[in-house]
Amino acid sequence: MEVPRFDQWSSGEFDAVQLARSIVSKSKDIETAFYVIDLDDPPRKLKLWREVLPRVQPHYAVKCNPNKVLLKVLVGLGIGFDCASRNEIRLVLSLGADPQKIVYAHTIKSPTSIHFAREKGIRRMTFDNVKELQKIKEHFPEALLILRLRVVDEDCYTMTDKFGCPPEDIPSVVGAAKNLGLNLHGFSFHVGCQSEKDRTSVTALQVCKDAEKVARQFGYTPKLIDIGGGFDCNKGDEQTFKQIAGGISTACDSLFPASEGYEVISEPGTFFVGSACSICAMIVGKRYLRGMTQLYLNESVYISFNRALFGDSHIKLQPLKGSEIFDKTSIGENLQPTRIYGVSLDGIDRIIPCWQLPEMEIGDWILLYNQGAYSEAIESSFNMLDSPDR
Structure with a gap:
């Protein structure tokens, strides 16, 4: 099915429900879920970002959602990109991204991947161990290296057991870079996805400052700080982001002032695309x-809905035949406990555990908001289910 483009309704505002209803009403035979994408959402997010984090240059994390239409919008906005593989690099370059605005943000890379980055002129890349430095020395000795540091936030999904140099290893790793004659360009960290605590990022910035002091002892003058991702900002949640960003901005100015030549970048993914995409799905089964x-x-x-496996709290839904939006906090006399499953044969395929929802029937459509992050990117072929139309 070819999904119609939304080119502004008379109100001048994007209305996902209105568009979804129009598609369903005009295409009575459709049985496949489909995406509704607000292409004006990423530009709005960039405007907000620049208002509250004016020094921090965003590099969109392609792994979050590699949808070409969204990527074209982001390329057009002139922001940078965080790529973790050769294919991600190829994709954004094919859409016109500037190689100098790409960070190869993976601390473990194959020799051919390192050589590929060199061929494409992508000098900035991350590392967190001595073995990686040895590969880089052989295949891309002029690379601008960013040491990823280990930072822990117990309250969010984190990958720090897998990635990041522990503080106690910083002297030996930086020393190895010096002995190999490599360029230590800066430091990075990632506090974890869906983190809502600016204190964690502020603590991580202090770790970067301590690491910088170590680097200076080896004769380096690193000037790049990469504060990673983990930012979220669904529609209506802007105040939370502003609060978090305010603490980060203050810490950056204090520890790494622009007047001393420091550059601060970031790797947001969900922030730019999370609320841009909604999914319209049909109820195909019901029982009590x-x-x-x-x-x-x-x-x-x-x-x-991979994120549902991790307790995604950002889902909101609206039945197309109604006007109310529901979430896990909804209550009301005409609502009933409802569990929503996916259609695969796996018992863990549960999208919504138990919400109070209105009576709905087979054939009804519902719109699920805030589904732009780690949805299309993580889609699998399990049960060979139909992919949603885009």
């Missing part, structure tokens, strides 16, 4: 079990 309504969608955690 022990006092609870169970609905089955033509979607799945194996297609677009």
